[in-house]
Amino acid sequence: MPRKRSTETGELPVDPDTERDRELRERRDRAYPPAPEPTEWAEQEGEGRQEVPPPSPPQPRLDELGDVLSLEEVAALVRTTPETVLKWHAAGDFPGRRIGRKFLVLKTAVVEWLAGG
Numbered sequence: 001m002p003r004k005r006s007t008e009t010g011e012l013p014v015d016p017d018t019e020r021d022r023e024l025r026e027r028r029d030r031a032y033p034p035a036p037e038p039t040e041w042a043e044q045e046g047e048g049r050q051e052v053p054p055p056s057p058p059q060p061r062l063d064e065l066g067d068v069l070s071l072e073e074v075a076a077l078v079r080t081t082p083e084t085v086l087k088w089h090a091a092g093d094f095p096g097r098r099i100g101r102k103f104l105v106l107k108t109a110v111v112e113w114l115a116g117g
Helices: 019-031 071-077 082-090 107-115
Strands: 041-044 048-051 068-070 097-099 102-106
Touching: 068 071, 068 107, 071 082, 071 102, 082 102, 102 107
Parallel strands: none
Antiparallel strands: 041 048, 068 102, 097 102
């Protein structure tokens, strides 16, 4: 049913938000969250403004790791991805053994591999 116009101004009356309007607004806000805070900038001599990279995860210390390392621990130790470690192993370039679904490497084998032996 059409709404009646105000006789004084000729405009349609403004209805308060309906439940559907609120739902649509909430759905829009979830689909398009607010933009993140601006990134930090650093000025380096002669190079102008440069974006500061996010901090990297802490590098694992070899003496804090156990004698047998998981795929993720090895990848973090050599600063690469687990997929790359598996590729090296498949090519015969990296020590390790697959046991069931796990890929395990002795810490001493990784140290020897890093030393080039």
